[in-house]
Amino acid sequence: MKFWRPGITAKLFLAILTTCIVLLIIMHWAVRISFERGFIDYIKRGNEQRLQLLSDTLADQYAQHGDWQFLRNNDRMIFEILRSFERDNDHEDDRGGGPEPGMQRDRAMGDNRGAERGMENEEPPPPPPGPPPPHGWRTQFWVVDQNNTVLVGPRGTVPDEGNRRAIVVNQKTVGWVIASPVERLTRNTDINFARQQRRTSWLIVGLATLLAALATFPLARGLLAPVKRLVEGTHKLASGDFSTRVTTGSQDELGRLARDFNLLASTLEKNQQMRRDFMADISHELRTPLAVLRGELEAIQDGVRKFTPESVLSLQAEVGTLTKLVDDLHQLSMSDEGALAYQRTPVDVVTLLEIAAGAFHERFASRNLNLSLDLQSTSGRVFGDPDRLMQLFNNLLENSLRYTDGGGQTQIQATTRDGKLILRFADSAPGVSDEQLTRLFERFYRTEGSRNRASGGSGLGLAICLNIVEAHGGAIHAGHSPFGGVTITVELPLEGEQSREV
Missing domain, CATH: 1.10.287.130 (Signal transduction histidine kinase, dimerisation/phosphotransfer (DHp) domain)
Structure with missing residues (x-):
């Protein structure tokens, strides 16, 4: 059975989309918990306000009647008081402002007195079945007297942990208004509202996930387009196509x-x-x-x-x-691989150069070439291998001997500058072009004219010189000679400027 193995684009797409989904779900639950807690807190504050209004209104009624006889078995009165709160709230909401507690209490008392006058002229109607419907209340409530006798409220035990508001008349507590604690939503309207908000929240999560998927896929493809180009280029490079190149469209x-x-x-x-x-x-x-x-x-x-x-x-x-x-x-x-053995010691390069020039003096004279040294009493001590340095000087002198026309000259200069010993090997005609100067240290490269294979060279001498100089931490380069030929300049760090590593 062959399983699907996603590529890097699919992996990045799934990673970004999964992250978005997780964040959306976390936000959904956070908003839901915050909403439910905030809604319950809102209900608690509303109930506390209604408890305060109801306790103040009942305190005024108690002051008028002198006892609780007017409230016993009179659920209709509580109903009218609560209805007056509703009418005041609706009236104030229509005007755009909230009612003052004193105004609500006064209006409730006026409504109650009107209800009492109407009750004197006619038989009171039977009370509604069950407790009065407290609009805006999400909890059960009770009214008890100073002896904790229930005057109004549902049957059952009055909760000890409920919210209480004392009914105070002439600085004396004559009763309490008690509401059950709000721990969760109990009314159908509140539960339906919470369910609607939950469904809406999940719908938003679904739509946001769809939008995230639509935005993530082209984003993942765009981000990984350079990687795909690199992968294709690497495959071509591995197959031997070294001419392949990739476009660089960014600075990251x-x-x-x-x-x-x-x-x-x-x-x-x-x-x-x-x-x-x-x-x-x-x-x-x-x-x-x-x-x-x-x-x-x-x-x-x-x-x-x-x-x-x-x-x-x-x-x-x-x-x-x-x-x-x-x-x-x-x-x-061997010099390319660093396999040449370098036995480094402090060596006087000027003395070594004089020895090498003395060995070539007769050969230069046999070809009617003048070999001169301009050392300016320089004492250049470097930390290097005298055998390899002698090989370097022999190759450079051999190069000048072979590729200089008869009757010419070769001059060797030695100077020190900026902690370096600078050696110049300048010969006479024939010279070379600027393009040829840049290729003199290439293997098997020979210039046209007298500097060719007929002189007996293999075209490897200067390449070996390059490796020897670089192994000593120096530099070598070619330039035009003031005598019409080529100047080879060698720069070697002096003994105090180079670390002694064998």
């Missing part, structure tokens, strides 16, 4: 992630191209000496050329070319 975290993705894809594409070029260059570099060796051997084998010491020297020269190329590749691969 997803936008920065998209830019980093494009940078990664560009780097992978560049590395892939460099790897292809590197393999092509290696095969090309190996093909030439191998072709020469094969031609020489076939010529000797076919008798076209005799096996003489001169032919052996020619073969050895091609083998030497292959050996040097393989050694350079080995040195370059």
Whole structure:
């Protein structure tokens, strides 16, 4: 059985929608509880006000009659008093204001006196069955005398915890008006009203949930659109399509992630191209000496050329070319991986440079090249590997020796500035263009003209120099020479500016 596995869009949609539903339900219950409690409090305040009005009115009636005989078995009188409260409330509500308690009491007393005069002329009608209907009251109430004898009210025990209002006449308590406590809704109208509010609240929750779903789905799709583009781009990148790019339409975290993705894809594409070029260059570099060796051997084998010491020297020269190329590749691969052993000690680079220049002096003189040093009495001590630094200087001097026309010159300068030792290797013509300067440190790269394969170089010397300088925490770059050739500038941190980590 295959189960449905939601994607990230569906998960985000469900997460947001679930959160909205939970919040709506919590708000619904909070509003419902607040409404019920507020409604009950409203009923309590209304009952307390009516208790006060009723106690004041009964106090005035007691003062007129002198005892409670007028109220015993006279439920009609209580009914008329309550009805007078209703008429006063309705009348005041129509006028837009609430009645004063004194005015209500006076009107109730006038109505009661009118009722009493009418009762003198005719037989009093039988009282209505059961307790009088107290409109606006949500609880049962009783009127008791000073002996707690029930005068008016339903049968049953008078609750001790009910609300009481004393009936005071001439600063003497002659009775009480008692109402049962309001703990829940009991009247049908109140219950129906609460049910209607509950249904309306649930209807609002349902409509709000529907609106939340309609708004959440496009929101989730819009938020995850950049993520989907990144996912598709990652699939293409994993399949080997390094030319893929994603659009960056925002400045937030997803936008920065998209830019980093494009940078990664560009780097992978560049590395892939460099790897292809590197393999092509290696095969090309190996093909030439191998072709020469094969031609020489076939010529000797076919008798076209005799096996003489001169032919052996020619073969050895091609083998030497292959050996040097393989050694350079080995040195370059180890320097790329950091596998070259660096035994760092404090070393005087100027002294090391003088030794390297002295070793090349005769070779420069044999090609009618002038090698000069302008060290300005500089003492540059760095924390580095003297063997690797000597390899660096030998490669740079070999580069100038091979790629400088006869009768030219090479000048080496050494200065210190800002805690760095700066070495400049400047040679004479031929020069290179600005575009070629930026590619001199690429592997197997050679410029046109005299700086080509005919000079015997593999095109790896400057790439190895770059790795050695960077391993010492320095920098190397190329520029135009004042003598018409190329200037290679090496910057190495002095001993006090570099941490000694072996």
